[in-house]
Amino acid sequence: MTRSDQKHDGLATGASTAAVASGAAGGAAVDVPSPKVRTINRRFEFLYFAIRNNKLILGLSIVIICFLIAIIGPLLAKYSPFQYTTSYWSPPSSRHWFGTTQDGRDVYAQFAAGMRSAFLIGTIGGVIASVVAMLVGFTAGYRAGIVDEILSMVTNIFLVIPAFAVLLVIAGFLHNVSIPVEGLLVGLLSWPWAARALRAQTFSLVARDFIGMARLSAQNSWRIIFREIAPNMSSYLFMMFILLFGGAILISATIDFIGLGPQFTFTLGKMMNEAQTNSGLLLGMWWWFIPPGIAITAIVGGLYIMNVGLDEVFNPRLREM
Amino acid sequence: MRRYFARKLLTYSLTFIAAVTVDWAIPRLMPGNPIDDLLARIGTRCNTREQCDAISSYFYNVFGLHKPLWVQYLTFWKALFQGNLGISVMSFPEPVSTLIKNAIPYTLGLLVPAILLSFWAGNKVGALAARRKILDNTVLPLSYTLTATPYQWLAMVLAWTFAVTWRFFPISGGYDPLRTPSWSFGFAGDLLYHWFLPFASLFLVQFGGWAIGMRNMIIYELESDYAHYLEALGAPRKLVRKYAYRNALLPQISGLALAIGAIVGGALVTEIVFGYPGVGSLILSAINNKDYFAIQGIFLFIIVGVLIANFIVDIMYVIIDPRTRIGMQGGS
Amino acid sequence: MSLRVENLKVYYRTLAGDVQALDGVTFGIADGEIMGLAGESGCGKSTLGNSLIYLSGRMKYVDGSVELDNKELPIADMHEMDRFRYKEVSIIPQYAMSALNPTRKIGKMAKEIIESRGVDYHSILPEFTRRLELVGLSDDVLRMFSLELSGGMKQRAVMVLSTLLNPSLLIADEITSALDVSTQKAVAEMLVEFRDRGFVKSMMVVTHDLSILHQIADTILVMYAGHLAEKAAAEVIINNPRHPYTRLLISSLPEVGVTYAKKRLTGIAGTPPALLHPPTGCRFKERCPLAFEKCVEQPPFIEVDKGHFVACWKEI
Numbered sequence: 001m002t003r004s005d006q007k008h009d010g011l012a013t014g015a016s017t018a019a020v021a022s023g024a025a026g027g028a029a030v031d032v033p034s035p036k037v038r039t040i041n042r043r044f045e046f047l048y049f050a051i052r053n054n055k056l057i058l059g060l061s062i063v064i065i066c067f068l069i070a071i072i073g074p075l076l077a078k079y080s081p082f083q084y085t086t087s088y089w090s091p092p093s094s095r096h097w098f099g100t101t102q103d104g105r106d107v108y109a110q111f112a113a114g115m116r117s118a119f120l121i122g123t124i125g126g127v128i129a130s131v132v133a134m135l136v137g138f139t140a141g142y143r144a145g146i147v148d149e150i151l152s153m154v155t156n157i158f159l160v161i162p163a164f165a166v167l168l169v170i171a172g173f174l175h176n177v178s179i180p181v182e183g184l185l186v187g188l189l190s191w192p193w194a195a196r197a198l199r200a201q202t203f204s205l206v207a208r209d210f211i212g213m214a215r216l217s218a219q220n221s222w223r224i225i226f227r228e229i230a231p232n233m234s235s236y237l238f239m240m241f242i243l244l245f246g247g248a249i250l251i252s253a254t255i256d257f258i259g260l261g262p263q264f265t266f267t268l269g270k271m272m273n274e275a276q277t278n279s280g281l282l283l284g285m286w287w288w289f290i291p292p293g294i295a296i297t298a299i300v301g302g303l304y305i306m307n308v309g310l311d312e313v314f315n316p317r318l319r320e321m
Numbered sequence: 322m323r324r325y326f327a328r329k330l331l332t333y334s335l336t337f338i339a340a341v342t343v344d345w346a347i348p349r350l351m352p353g354n355p356i357d358d359l360l361a362r363i364g365t366r367c368n369t370r371e372q373c374d375a376i377s378s379y380f381y382n383v384f385g386l387h388k389p390l391w392v393q394y395l396t397f398w399k400a401l402f403q404g405n406l407g408i409s410v411m412s413f414p415e416p417v418s419t420l421i422k423n424a425i426p427y428t429l430g431l432l433v434p435a436i437l438l439s440f441w442a443g444n445k446v447g448a449l450a451a452r453r454k455i456l457d458n459t460v461l462p463l464s465y466t467l468t469a470t471p472y473q474w475l476a477m478v479l480a481w482t483f484a485v486t487w488r489f490f491p492i493s494g495g496y497d498p499l500r501t502p503s504w505s506f507g508f509a510g511d512l513l514y515h516w517f518l519p520f521a522s523l524f525l526v527q528f529g530g531w532a533i534g535m536r537n538m539i540i541y542e543l544e545s546d547y548a549h550y551l552e553a554l555g556a557p558r559k560l561v562r563k564y565a566y567r568n569a570l571l572p573q574i575s576g577l578a579l580a581i582g583a584i585v586g587g588a589l590v591t592e593i594v595f596g597y598p599g600v601g602s603l604i605l606s607a608i609n610n611k612d613y614f615a616i617q618g619i620f621l622f623i624i625v626g627v628l629i630a631n632f633i634v635d636i637m638y639v640i641i642d643p644r645t646r647i648g649m650q651g652g653s
Numbered sequence: 654m655s656l657r658v659e660n661l662k663v664y665y666r667t668l669a670g671d672v673q674a675l676d677g678v679t680f681g682i683a684d685g686e687i688m689g690l691a692g693e694s695g696c697g698k699s700t701l702g703n704s705l706i707y708l709s710g711r712m713k714y715v716d717g718s719v720e721l722d723n724k725e726l727p728i729a730d731m732h733e734m735d736r737f738r739y740k741e742v743s744i745i746p747q748y749a750m751s752a753l754n755p756t757r758k759i760g761k762m763a764k765e766i767i768e769s770r771g772v773d774y775h776s777i778l779p780e781f782t783r784r785l786e787l788v789g790l791s792d793d794v795l796r797m798f799s800l801e802l803s804g805g806m807k808q809r810a811v812m813v814l815s816t817l818l819n820p821s822l823l824i825a826d827e828i829t830s831a832l833d834v835s836t837q838k839a840v841a842e843m844l845v846e847f848r849d850r851g852f853v854k855s856m857m858v859v860t861h862d863l864s865i866l867h868q869i870a871d872t873i874l875v876m877y878a879g880h881l882a883e884k885a886a887a888e889v890i891i892n893n894p895r896h897p898y899t900r901l902l903i904s905s906l907p908e909v910g911v912t913y914a915k916k917r918l919t920g921i922a923g924t925p926p927a928l929l930h931p932p933t934g935c936r937f938k939e940r941c942p943l944a945f946e947k948c949v950e951q952p953p954f955i956e957v958d959k960g961h962f963v964a965c966w967k968e969i
Binding site: 153156157159160161162163164165166168169170172173193246250251253254257258259260269272275276281282284286289290292293296297298300301303304305308 | 331332333335336339340343344347348465466468469470471472473474475477478480481485486492579581582583585586587589590593594604605607608609613616617619620623624627628631
Binding site: 551554555568 | 706707734735736738743746752753754756757758765770798
């Protein structure tokens with residue numbers, strides 16, 4: 001693996017995984033005298049920097065607010081998302097906070113239900129993708145050799161095939177997917193970049209002495225992986241989960257927008273799909289399609305910003321810049 | 322270098338085989354037998370008795386359901402190599418390949434400029450923003466917002482603002498339906514006029530991701546040893562940034578390869594919003610008409626397109642990273 | 654006097670406050686002198702070396718002045734300092750192995766750096782290849798990427814590149830610590846060769862390895878916790894050190910021909926003080942076997958013998 005590849009395998013770059021984790025930055029020619037700060041417990045040190053990190057606080061606040069809307073929102077809805085009322089096509093009012101659709105359904109009720117779906121999809125998709133990524137990444141990085149060759153090849157194949165395209169075929173043939181099934185499918189298709197990143201991280205960890213010691217003492221491989229390797233990259237794993245969580249929400253929004261999502265539950269993507277197919281856009285019914293998009297942008301953007309903050313907390317080098 | 326490309330080609334071949342297999346297997350694995358469903362639906366799609374029989378027997382033969390699975394699989398491959406993606410149900414008797422062929426120019430015309438320009442502009446702006454407080458404080462939040470935006474939503478917001486509210490641009494279509502396509506400046510202008518909003522939408526979402534990526538990578542590079550060495554020798558800032566930019570571009574290019582799938586997805590939903598007559602709109606009508614042949618064909622087409630794009634990125638990487646050229650990359 | 658450093662103070666900015674890594678140092682380096690700068694890690698020796706050429710983002714100039722060949726070095730002014738870098742002061746950095754841009758051929762990179770400093774590459778190229786040959790590198794390396802070179806080759810290429818414009822002062826920062834013993838010796842001898850051939854006028858060799866300095870340095874300056882402890886000719890420092898810290902440092906070195914079963918190697922008890930809030934007075938007093946009440950005041954760094962400076966109340 002080249003230098004640049006390793007950098008890329010940090011949770012760092014580009015459109016696919018927007019977040020900062022420049023890994024260990026290159027060492028400058030300085031010998032910093034050891035300050036007394038070192039003696040403070042590391043856990044408290046993280047907390048100390050965490051509560052002082054504006055990006056982390058901002059991102060976390062946005063996500064928490066969205067989460068609260070997802071939890072409490074549906075309880076406040078006066079209508080069911082599928083219920084037809086007598087006011088059609090009406091802009092936001094005190095009766096319909098977010099207005100109604102062209103056939104008289106309450107947009108707020110749909111929105112609140114959609115928020116719940118978004119967090120559900122994100123959680124299911126994020127957890128499943130993380131588990132697969134960990135299984136593949138840890139095994140490939142730890143075992144090396146032929147196992148690594150095969151797993152890397154599989155990872156690369158999944159990496160090239162666009163997840164949404166496979167979802168397109170699957171969902172196209174399934175008559176109706178439920179939120180959990182959609183989450184499962186999204187999770188099973190969005191793990192490859194994370195597995196590749198974990199493999200590289202595991203490689204570099206395995207090269208360190210303490211893992212070698214554990215190996216020499218003939219411990220069980222999975223025991224070493226979960227006792228020694230995983231805890232040493234827990235911050236990395238957490239940040240990876242956050243990105244997979246946000247990614248699952250974005251991918252499912254695409255699928256739902258095409259009309260292949262759940263039929264009997266509301267999602268934010270489905271709202272945009274209905275607004276689009278029922279000319280909500282042409283009729284200028286902004287209250288219909290603006291809220292779901294803002295919500296997705298807020299959740300995903302909040303997660304990204306949170307990740308940048310977390311990265312600064314976990315990586316002292318970024319902190320002092 | 323040969324080893325590098327051999328590996329890549331092996332991966333891509335396996336990917337293609339896997340994709341074709343998935344494409345073949347999914348209709349056969351799904352509950353509720355979509356093929357029966359399809360045959361049943363055909364009855365409602367044809368006009369004359371003769372036509373119905375023709376379609377039915379065609380599908381029956383194509384799927385070859387009475388034959389063993391491996392024969393079905395081989396037949397599928399054979400048809401594929403003959404460029405036969407089946408007959409479309411929604412626009413019978415057009416072959417699926419013709420539908421795709423008609424849609425390709427629009428999709429590529431949207432995708433290629435959007436990818437190249439956003440990659441170029443995002444990297445430039447990201448590099449400028451790095452280590453410049455004012456720019457950083459404006460570009461970064463904007464970029465994070467853009468990159469978190471669903472493609473279809475930005476498309477809707479742009480369409481609503483510039484086409485519905487202000488009427489600066491047309492709301493849908495690839496060209497004015499009152500015009501007949503011709504090689505004239507008037508028609509080209511009309512194409513551009515319809516092209517602009519979907520392009521802008523696609524451009525903006527991607528732009529954010531590239532700007533963030535470059536900004537972060539270049540900060541990393543500016544902190545690297547070679548940059549510090551240059552500075553210690555009094556090299557001007559311009560040279561240091563030039564080196565850092567070039568080296569930061571490498572992971573961005575690998576990022577491009579990773580992102581292509583998602584970008585294609587974004588292009589498709591953007592087309593749907595603007596009713597742009599590309600592959601995205603084709604998908605939508607295929608889904609709405611339960612045209613399974615079209616869905617399968619489009620899936621394969623997308624995979625092949627993504628594979629080709631990946632290969633182009635690989636070549637770009639080799640051109641820009643001398644280390645792959647001199648064979649230092651190795652296999653790992 | 655080639656270099657004159659007067660009461661130089663450079664601190665490190667950290668979130669917890671300023672670390673007083675270099676707290677008022679005054680010394681000089683004569684023309685043609687190779688001065689070794691020794692001390693434990695964290696004593697401020699690298700900070701001193703680096704501050705003479707490039708103050709990185711976290712280093713903060715506080716006070717003092719630096720004069721090179723009777724010209725004031727504007728070390729606090731990043732931009733003004735550019736005129737002096739490379740041409741007057743140059744550095745072989747600690748990270749020499751990774752100092753070369755991985756995606757540029759070495760010749761091209763050298764060309765770009767040199768031309769960016771307003772020097773014509775083509776007229777300097779023959780000298781460049783001659784010097785590469787001197788350190789045992791053929792001019793093929795100019796057409797190679799740094800990845801194609803071994804660690805030792807990269808180090809030598811950087812040595813030649815850093816000194817190509819014949820700087821008056823060269824700072825060599827821990828350049829031997831990443832090398833094996835036989836290469837260390839060869840690299841150290843090359844430094845002397847560079848001085849003898851006049852590629853550089855004087856040199857400051859920063860290292861924690863006193864045995865290297867014994868081989869090549871004319872004088873040795875010992876630092877402790879951001880202060881100067883002692884400076885004298887290399888022989889004097891090794892054989893007749895007068896500062897208690899230097900004595901302990903020397904006695905903790907292994908000696909050739911001594912069997913350590915009989916004579917135990919002793920370290921220095923205790924740890925250096927944290928420089929975030931350094932103690933007043935002599936900073937060595939906590940660990941010093943000779944400390945007495947006077948040590949609460951900071952001892953001056955004064956000449957106790959010709960060319961022999963010590964900062965210890967016991968020596969005054």
